[in-house]
Structures are given as C-alpha cells and as structure tokens.
Amino acid sequence: VSYYVGGQFGRGDTGDQPFFLFTALLAKKAGRPVKYKHTRRNSFHDTRQSADYHCEAAARRDGTITGLSFKAYGNAGAHADNSVSAFKHVPQEIIEVALAPIPNLRMEAYVVYTNRIPGCMMRGIGNSQFNFAIGVLLDELAEQLDMDPIDLMLKNFGHEWGRIPDDSLCEVLMAGAQRVDWHKRHRPGAGPSPDGVHKRGVGFSFHPAWHAEWQEWRRGQVQVNLTLHPDLTVTLDAPTVETGTGSNTCNVLGCAEALSFLGIGPDDIAWVPTVDTDRGIRDCVQTDSAVSYLQAEVMSWGAKELRRKLIASAAEIAQVEPAELDIQDGQLIFRSDPQRNAPLKDVLFRGDLSSMVVNLSRPPDGQKTGVPYFATFAEVDVDTDTGRLDVTRLVVINDCGTVMYATGAEAQQIGGQVMALGETLTEELIYDEASGVPLNFNFLDYKIPTLADMPDVEPVLLEVWKGAGEYGACGIGEGAVTCTPRAVANALYNAIGIRIDDLPLTPEKVLRGLGKC
Numbered sequence: 147v148s149y150y151v152g153g154q155f156g157r158g159d160t161g162d163q164p165f166f167l168f169t170a171l172l173a174k175k176a177g178r179p180v181k182y183k184h185t186r187r188n189s190f191h192d193t194r195q196s197a198d199y200h201c202e203a204a205a206r207r208d209g210t211i212t213g214l215s216f217k218a219y220g221n222a223g224a225h226a227d228n229s230v231s232a233f234k235h236v237p238q239e240i241i242e243v244a245l246a247p248i249p250n251l252r253m254e255a256y257v258v259y260t261n262r263i264p265g266c267m268m269r270g271i272g273n274s275q276f277n278f279a280i281g282v283l284l285d286e287l288a289e290q291l292d293m294d295p296i297d298l299m300l301k302n303f304g305h306e307w308g309r310i311p312d313d314s315l316c317e318v319l320m321a322g323a324q325r326v327d328w329h330k331r332h333r334p335g336a337g338p339s340p341d342g343v344h345k346r347g348v349g350f351s352f353h354p355a356w357h358a359e360w361q362e363w364r365r366g367q368v369q370v371n372l373t374l375h376p377d378l379t380v381t382l383d384a385p386t387v388e389t390g391t392g393s394n395t396c397n398v399l400g401c402a403e404a405l406s407f408l409g410i411g412p413d414d415i416a417w418v419p420t421v422d423t424d425r426g427i428r429d430c431v432q433t434d435s436a437v438s439y440l441q442a443e444v445m446s447w448g449a450k451e452l453r454r455k456l457i458a459s460a461a462e463i464a465q466v467e468p469a470e471l472d473i474q475d476g477q478l479i480f481r482s483d484p485q486r487n488a489p490l491k492d493v494l495f496r497g498d499l500s501s502m503v504v505n506l507s508r509p510p511d512g513q514k515t516g517v518p519y520f521a522t523f524a525e526v527d528v529d530t531d532t533g534r535l536d537v538t539r540l541v542v543i544n545d546c547g548t549v550m551y552a553t554g555a556e557a558q559q560i561g562g563q564v565m566a567l568g569e570t571l572t573e574e575l576i577y578d579e580a581s582g583v584p585l586n587f588n589f590l591d592y593k594i595p596t597l598a599d600m601p602d603v604e605p606v607l608l609e610v611w612k613g614a615g616e617y618g619a620c621g622i623g624e625g626a627v628t629c630t631p632r633a634v635a636n637a638l639y640n641a642i643g644i645r646i647d648d649l650p651l652t653p654e655k656v657l658r659g660l661g662k663c
Contacts, residue, residue: 335643347641400442409476435621562626
C-alpha cells in the first residue's frame with residue numbers, strides 16, 4: 147500500500163531500489179510488517195555516474211559535420227548499478243533521436259570499479275554527462291568554423307524519422323535566442339567590463355527529450371478503470387504514486403478532457419489516491435518522465451468505450467436504436483427528433499441507477515515518431531578578481547508535444563534548476579585520497595544551492611512536435627537538469643574567453659584559468 151512519496155531521481159534513489167526487496171524478504175521471514183526508513187545520510191549512498199569524455203569532431207567548411215568520436219571513462223564506484231545505462235543505452239538513444247544525420251559516429255565507453263560511492267539512476271542518467279561533453283565540443287567547433295552555434299546545430303542535428311532542419315529544434319532554439327538577445331552576443335572574452343572586474347556572457351545547450359510513448363513499450367500494459375455514476379460523476383482509478391510532479395493532476399485533467407462529451411470537469415472526478423496491490427490494478431511506475439501522459443492516452447480509448455456503453459443504455463431506456471443517439475456536452479441528442487433532446491443525467495435516472503465501469507489495459511503505442519527537443523540559455527556574470535561565477539538568468543524551453551498540465555510542467559522546469567545549478571557550480575564529493583573515505587558526507591559541507599543562490603528562471607513551453615496517440619506528449623522532468631551545466635560553461639567561456647571543461651565550475655578553477663591562482 148503506497149500513498150505519496152516525497153521525491154525521486156536523485157533523492158534517495160538507488161536505481162533498482164533494493165530496499166523494496168530487503169523489506170519484502172524481512173517481512174516474509176519475520177511474519178510481520180517491516181518498514182524501511184531512509185535517512186538523510188543514506189541519500190549519499192548513491193551519486194551521479196561520473197565520467198571523463200574525450201571527444202573529436204570533423205566538419206566541412208560550410209558547417210556540415212561529417213564525423214563525431216566519443217571515448218568515455220566512467221567511475222562505477224564500488225559496484226555497477228546503472229553504469230551500462232549511463233554509458234551504453236543512453237548514448238544509443240541519443241544517436242537515433244539527435245545524431246542521426248551525422249554519417250560517421252564512433253562511441254567507446256569503459257567503466258572502472260573504484261573505491262568510491264556507486265553511480266546510480268540519478269535524474270537525467272547518462273544524458274547530463276553526454277550533453278556537457280558534446281556541448282563544449284560543438285561550441286568550440288562553431289567558433290573554429292566562424293559559425294553561430296545555433297546555425298551549426300540546426301544544420302546537423304535531428305532524429306531518424308524527421309528532416310533537417312528539425313521543426314522542433316528550430317522553434318526551441320529560436321525561442322531561447324529571442325529571449326536573451328542572442329544576436330547581440332559578443333565574441334569570447336571581448337565583452338564590455340565597465341568596472342574592469344565583472345564580465346558577462348551568454349551560452350546555450352540543447353538536447354533531445356525523453357521519453358515519447360514509443361520509447362515506453364517495455365513498461366507493458368498501462369491500466370485504467372473508469373466508473374461513471376448516474377449523476378455523471380466519475381471515479382478514476384489510475385494508480386500512480388505521486389512524487390510531487392503533478393502526474394496525478396495530469397491523470398484527472400486527461401480524464402476530464404476525454405469525457406468532455408459528458409459536460410463534466412475535473413471537480414466531477416474522484417481520483418483514487420492510494421495504490422494497493424491487493425485490491426487495485428497494476429500501477430504506472432513513476433519513472434522515465436512519462437507518467438504525465440501514458441494513462442491519459444489510455445483514458446482516451448476508455449472514453450470511446452464508455453460512450454458506446456452509454457448510448458446503448460440510453461437507447462434501451464428511450465426505446466430507440468443506438469444509431470439514433472449521440473452525446474454532446476452532457477445532453478442526449480436524438481438525431482432524427484431534436485425535440486426529444488434531454489440532459490443525459492435525466493435519462494440515466496430513468497434506468498436502474500447502476501454505475502458503468504470500463505476497464506482498459508493496453509501497452510504504450512510503439513509507433514516510432516522521434517522526439518521533440520529542449521534547450522537552456524544562460525546569462526552569467528563573472529568576477530575576475532575572485533573567480534565567482536553568478537548565473538543571473540536562465541531561460542528553459544521545452545517542446546512538450548502537448549502540455550498536459552502547464553503549472554506542473556513549469557514547476558519541473560524551474561525546480562530542476564536547483565539541482566542543475568548545484569551540479570554546475572558547487573556540488574562535489576571530496577574524498578580522502580589515501581583511504582577513499584568521503585569527507586563531506588553531510589548537507590553542511592556538501593554545498594547545494596539555496597534560495598539566495600537562484601537566478602531568474604523563465605520557463606517556456608511549446609507544442610510543435612507531435613507524437614503518436616491522442617496527445618503525442620513527451621516528458622520533461624528529467625531533462626530539466628541536463629542542459630544547464632553546458633549552457634553555463636559556454637556562457638562562462640563567452641564572458642572570459644577561457645574554457646573550463648570539468649564540473650563544478652568553482653571560483654578556484656576560474657582563477658586558475660585566468661592565471662590568477
């Protein structure tokens with residue numbers, strides 16, 4: 147039995163989450179319920195999979211990229227949790243949804259066991275590492291070709307089932323460029339410095355989104371129960387454990403839209419909030435940034451079945467053929483005799499007052515449609531005396547296909563920047579080199595951003611790409627962290643003309659790059 151969970155992906159997440167197995171085995175052996183308690187200290191037991199990337203690019207003078215080569219060395223830590231996902235599966239996905247137009251690709255990855263904390267299934271697994279590496283490479287390539295980096299991206303990147311330039315990528319990058327006045331960007335290190343100390347810069351990063359419905363086929367059946375009562379209220383059983391992302395709000399909104407022919411809204415829908423494996427249907431596991439639309443897609447099918455059942459029942463009550471009836475805005479429509487039109491509720495109350503139940507189960511649509519894109523644009527201010535790097539503004543643009551719940555989506559875009567900026571500027575585990583013991587294994591010495599450290603964040607939601615299904619939506623939650631490190635690093639280079647290609651971007655590294663440390 148599960149109610150609400152206070153977070154996921156990077157907060158107490160351990161990939162395969164073995165504590166589920168531990169508690170089940172202990173409960174079986176003890177014959178009593180067993181509760182697992184995860185402490186704040188336990189949150190350090192798994193980290194993002196660290197990696198060193200060595201990259202090469204080849205291009206013609208017109209900006210056509212003819213080859214990319216990546217060699218990655220990953221630090222698995224004490225045991226392999228999700229190393230294969232980070233260094234094999236994720237790059238393979240990126241190839242088909244972003245690098246498809248490039249004719250020559252070579253990728254190698256080597257993962258090493260060390261006396262370190264294991265790398266796990268943390269938010270944006272594998273994508274954040276790859277994005278930072280390829281982003282620095284492409285920014286440098288654009289400079290050597292004397293091209294605008296945006297033009298370079300539009301000329302070369304897209305998915306296997308699309309065309310170049312990609313409509314989604316074009317709209318995303320143009321939306322960001324417009325908001326930061328990209329056309330006014332100065333050359334690296336050449337910007338004005340009124341006080342002789344502070345320098346400003348701008349940079350961006352883009353990435354393919356994940357996951358579209360076709361990438362979720364491995365989930366198997368997605369299940370939903372719809373129960374319509376005679377007063378046209380609905381009980382929705384679409385079991386998903388809420389982790390704070392608003393996925394269950396998406397379910398209610400999706401249900402209301404699918405049943406809009408009944409003339410009802412979200413307030414008429416009672417969502418069953420508790421996942422219970424004894425009495426309920428299979429839950430839709432809260433992973434892969436996909437839950438916001440998977441069950442809503444199933445509901446659109448369920449609504450068609452419910453409409454068919456309603457018309458059949460109303461036809462029996464009204465003593466007409468089902469083909470004579472339709473339902474619009476909660477009204478029963480008599481096609482050949484509009485004078486008989488009546489509120490559907492009134493007609494149902496003339497029946498036996500039984501509720502109608504639709505049980506639906508289907509796998510995600512496997513039709514391959516590619517994915518949309520997202521991007522982050524960053525503006526930074528650098529104090530060249532102290533090395534302090536302040537991110538003054540972030541513009542986060544996501545093409546969602548269909549925005550299922552705008553407030554929740556924007557919350558993902560903005561909230562994700564806390565984790566993203568932490569990884570960019572301050573978050574780092576310090577180890578004793580002799581013993582391998584982590585020295586800042588606490589939330590005092592492990593520095594995460596506070597409210598005082600956050601810049602202005604402008605969320606932008608677009609609906610350009612369209613996948614399969616009723617909504618053709620794509621997730622955005624994990625990707626909220628992916629582009630920020632690269633965007634800030636490129637903005638830092640634009641400000642001071644010095645590249646720093648390892649994270650976090652600390653004042654010490656900035657001063658060292660400037661030759662002052």
